[in-house]
Amino acid sequence: MTAHQPASPWKQMWKRLKRNRMAILGIIILAILISAAILAPVLTPYSYEQQDLILGGTPPSFTHFLGTDDLGRDLLTRMLYGGRISLAVGLCATLVSLLIGVTYGAISGYIGGNVDNVMMRMVDILYALPFTVFVIILMVVFGRNLLLLFVAIGAVEWLTMARIVRGQVLSIKQQPYIKAVSVLGFSHTRIVSRHIVPNVIGPVIVYTTLTIPRVMLLESFLSFLGLGIQAPQSSWGLLIRDGARMMETYPWLLIYPGIVLSVTLFALNFLGDGLRDALDPRSTRQ
Amino acid sequence: MLKFLTRRLLTMIPVLWATVTLTFVLVRLAPGGPFTEEKQYPQQAIDQLNQHYGLNDSLPKQYVHYLRNLLHGDLGPSLKYQNRSVNEIIAETFPVSLELGLWALLVALLLGLPAGITASLRPNTALDYIPMSLAMIGICVPAFVLGPLLVLAFALGLGWLNASGWDMPSDRILPAITLGSAYAAYIARLSRAGMLDILPQDFIRTARAKGLRESRIIGLHALKPGIFPVVSFLGPAVAGLITGSFVVETIFHIPGLGKMFVMGAFNRDYTLVLGLVVFYSALVIVFNTLVDVVLASLNPRLRVGS
Numbered sequence: 001m002t003a004h005q006p007a008s009p010w011k012q013m014w015k016r017l018k019r020n021r022m023a024i025l026g027i028i029i030l031a032i033l034i035s036a037a038i039l040a041p042v043l044t045p046y047s048y049e050q051q052d053l054i055l056g057g058t059p060p061s062f063t064h065f066l067g068t069d070d071l072g073r074d075l076l077t078r079m080l081y082g083g084r085i086s087l088a089v090g091l092c093a094t095l096v097s098l099l100i101g102v103t104y105g106a107i108s109g110y111i112g113g114n115v116d117n118v119m120m121r122m123v124d125i126l127y128a129l130p131f132t133v134f135v136i137i138l139m140v141v142f143g144r145n146l147l148l149l150f151v152a153i154g155a156v157e158w159l160t161m162a163r164i165v166r167g168q169v170l171s172i173k174q175q176p177y178i179k180a181v182s183v184l185g186f187s188h189t190r191i192v193s194r195h196i197v198p199n200v201i202g203p204v205i206v207y208t209t210l211t212i213p214r215v216m217l218l219e220s221f222l223s224f225l226g227l228g229i230q231a232p233q234s235s236w237g238l239l240i241r242d243g244a245r246m247m248e249t250y251p252w253l254l255i256y257p258g259i260v261l262s263v264t265l266f267a268l269n270f271l272g273d274g275l276r277d278a279l280d281p282r283s284t285r286q
Numbered sequence: 287m288l289k290f291l292t293r294r295l296l297t298m299i300p301v302l303w304a305t306v307t308l309t310f311v312l313v314r315l316a317p318g319g320p321f322t323e324e325k326q327y328p329q330q331a332i333d334q335l336n337q338h339y340g341l342n343d344s345l346p347k348q349y350v351h352y353l354r355n356l357l358h359g360d361l362g363p364s365l366k367y368q369n370r371s372v373n374e375i376i377a378e379t380f381p382v383s384l385e386l387g388l389w390a391l392l393v394a395l396l397l398g399l400p401a402g403i404t405a406s407l408r409p410n411t412a413l414d415y416i417p418m419s420l421a422m423i424g425i426c427v428p429a430f431v432l433g434p435l436l437v438l439a440f441a442l443g444l445g446w447l448n449a450s451g452w453d454m455p456s457d458r459i460l461p462a463i464t465l466g467s468a469y470a471a472y473i474a475r476l477s478r479a480g481m482l483d484i485l486p487q488d489f490i491r492t493a494r495a496k497g498l499r500e501s502r503i504i505g506l507h508a509l510k511p512g513i514f515p516v517v518s519f520l521g522p523a524v525a526g527l528i529t530g531s532f533v534v535e536t537i538f539h540i541p542g543l544g545k546m547f548v549m550g551a552f553n554r555d556y557t558l559v560l561g562l563v564v565f566y567s568a569l570v571i572v573f574n575t576l577v578d579v580v581l582a583s584l585n586p587r588l589r590v591g592s
Contacts, residue, residue, distance in 0.1 A: 128301040128571065129308065133547070133563050136532070137312045140551045217428055224430040225532060225548060237430075244434035244537065248442050258431035265426040 013202075016278035023274025026267035033264060037087055040080035047077065049232035060252055067252045069242060079257055082234035086261070089149060089235070090216040096154025097215075098208055101161025102197065108162070109169030110192050120166065123159050131156040135218070139227040149228060153215050164207055168200040202279045209272035213265045220261060236261040290582065294575045305567045306356065306560070310349055313556045339365060339557075352560070361561035366553045372561035375546060380565075382452060383535070383542035386465065387528030389458050393466030394523075398473025399516070405474070406481035406512075407504065417474060424471030433464040433537040450539040457538075465534045469523055476519050481512040510584065517584065521577030525570040 017023055036043060051071045060067040066075040108119040135152045142148055172178065173196065181195050220237025222228035224244075229235040231242075236257050243254030336342050343351070355362055361372035401417035408414055440460060441449035451457050484490065485508055493503045535545040543562060550558035 125301050125304055128567070128574075129305050130563060130567055130570065132532075133566065134308065134312060136548070136551055137309065137559065140554070141312060141315055213426075220428065221430065221533065225536065240431055240434070244430070247434055247438050251438055254431075254434050254438065258427075258435065262423075262427045262431060265428075266422065269422065269426060 013275075013278045017274055020274040020277065022270040023278075026269075026271035026274065029263060029267040030271065033083060033260075033267075034087060036080055037083040040077070040084060044074065044077040044080060046074040049073065059250075066256050067250070069253055070246055070250065075239075075253060075256060078234045078239060079236070079260060082229075082236050082239050082257070083260070085146075085229055085233060085235040086216055086219060086237070086264075089146075089153070089219040090212045092150045093153035093157070093215045093219070094208055094211045096150055097157035097161060097211060098204070100155065101158035102165050102200075102204060104158065105162035105165025105167075106169050106192050106197055106200075109166035110173060110188070110196065112170070112173075116166070120163075123162055127159055132218070135222065136225070136227060139222060146229070149219065149222070153218050156218075157211055157215060161204070161207055161211070164203050165197075165200055168203060169196055172196050172199055206272060206276045206279055209268060209275055213268040213272070216261075216268075217265065236264075291575070291579070294578060298571045298575070301571060302564070302567055306353070306564055307349075309560050309563045310352065313554075313559055314345060314348075339363065356564065361564065362557040364555055364558045366550070366555040366558065372558050375558065376543070376561065376565055379541060379543050379546050382540060383544060384528045386458070386461055386531075386534070386540060386542060387524070389462035390466035390469065390527050391524060393462050394469035394473055394527075397466070397470035399477055399513070401470075402474035402477030402516075403481055403504070403509070403512075406478045406485065409482065414478075418478065421471040421474040424467045424474075427467075428533075429464050429468065429531065430533045430537065432467060433460070433534060436460050436464060437537070450537070452538070452540045461534050461538045461540060464537070465527065465531050469527065472519060472523070473516050476515040477513055480515040481508060484508045484512045514581070514584065517581055518577060521574045522570060525566075525573040529566045529569055 051073055058068050066079065068074055069078070104119065104123075108116045135156060138148065138152050169192075178191065178195060181191055186195075216236075219228055219235065220240065223235050223237030224241045226241065229238050231238065239257035240254065240261065243250075243257055247254040333342075341348070352362065359373075361376070364370045364372055364375060367375065398421075401421065405414040405417050437449045437460065441447050447460055448454065448457055490503060490508055493507050498507075529543055532544040532548050534540070535542045536548060539545075543566070547559065547562045549555075550562065
């Protein structure tokens with residue numbers, strides 16, 4: 001694909017990315033959200049499980065900026081702590097998918113031949129399987145376990161990554177410098193991990209940025225169905241579920257978590273699109 | 287064409303088999319059975335139920351038994367809905383999901399195609415930015431946020447429509463919009479990208495040079511190859527739409543396949559879950575194959591050598 005890279009592609013990419021206002025906006029929003037989630041205990045005097053039944057369902061006010069839920073728990077606090085879980089699931093599950101996808105794709109592309117054929121045919125078959133359904137069954141069967149949620153979502157989302165990496169590796173391994181290092185007698189593991197994988201990092205980063213919103217959507221979807229995070233813990237999907245249940249009396253419980261989830265997905269999608277355009281100028285809007 | 291079709295149909299078999307097997311293993315890995323939570327039943331009754339449904343047999347035996355019935359098109363009895371077979375449940379709930387899906391598809395096409403095509407004709411103008419920003423919203427606001435918000439506004443707020451249910455014709459409106467909007471957004475983006483690929487090409491310039499009317503150039507020459515990406519997206523999309531959405535059917539209390547599946551999973555109704563998964567996968571595969579056929583007939587280049 002990229003036959004000849006200019007002297008410092010990263011700088012060029014950053015320059016192009018800076019021109020994309022929506023992508024920069026995305027970065028800013030994400031930075032704010034992530035720091036808010038990390039600083040949650042500092043930002044709010046309340047605890048996410050502290051109930052105050054007298055306060056049950058008060059609308060937004062100066063003491064509770066976004067109001068409280070039916071049990072008198074501060075909504076802003078629950079959203080901040082929920083953000084921790086939602087963002088953590090997004091990052092960790094994406095990391096799992098990254099690990100599986102890159103390893104699988106790199107091995108398949110590097111070995112090539114029949115092994116590659118078989119490995120990619122397996123990916124084709126896996127593509128056709130209804131994975132959302134499997135994740136639902138898994139969550140029902142094994143209970144709502146956070147670690148399992150990471151693994152299950154990550155295991156679902158690695159397929160496209162494997163395809164992308166494999167395609168890149170196929171073209172990179174033809175290049176003279178790979179011939180050169182193999183003549184030097186380096187082991188295959190070393191060639192793949194030190195000389196090939198670092199050179200496919202661009203498309204991998206782009207696709208990773210686009211995987212995170214998909215993963216977060218899947219987590220909140222599961223939580224919405226009651227299969228993900230369980231109370232008293234919170235995640236944005238769970239808050240939306242509660243909000244939808246009580247929207248007639250406490251509409252703010254639905255509106256604020258809905259907004260924050262949508263804005264996060266916005267930011268991630270814009271950033272992903274921006275990175276893709278910055279990395280591959282040919283795909284830029286005409 | 288025939289060879290192409292047979293090959294496609296042959297690849298269906300391993301996929302379906304893998305789906306059935308994986309699902310079978312997954313639901314059986316569960317600790318406890320479908321009847322363990324029925325506290326009102328005495329142990330003896332549970333034993334008898336297990337006996338009746340063959341749940342005491344060894345797993346491989348149950349698996350072979352299930353596969354044999356499946357080959358005859360029999361998905362077995364439901365474990366939770368007494369005296370009902372999974373086939374009956376599907377026959378009852380699928381039409382509901384199908385109808386909802388078709389309305390949603392209509393919403394998606396009517397909103398998505400015009401938006402994408404207009405955007406592609408005037409790239410980087412307001413006519414491009416506005417529909418494409420709306421499409422981004424459609425993608426980023428998940429159905430489980432959009433649906434309740436629509437209910438809040440149009441049912442609880444304005445009182446124009448029912449908040450849930452599936453009885454009156456007007457009950458179709460909100461679920462169809464909720465389900466269709468994300469698809470509309472994808473269709474808009476795909477048709478824009480597809481048209482942008484086609485419009486700068488030589489044969490369009492030739493058509494212009496011949497002095498054809500613009501409407502004819504766009505509507506006839508550019509549109510056919512331009513909506514290619516949309517057609518290939520529609521295969522899985524249609525299958526996803528008509529097999530029922532877990533979320534939308536749950537929000538609006540619609541008695542369709544998706545709601546059945548979620549309840550079946552919660553109830554550990556093994557056979558119902560398995561049967562729905564099999565049905566769903568088969569539909570997805572059939573639609574993907576259909577789309578490949580449509581694509582091949584739209585684009586002769588795809589037929590050669592495949």
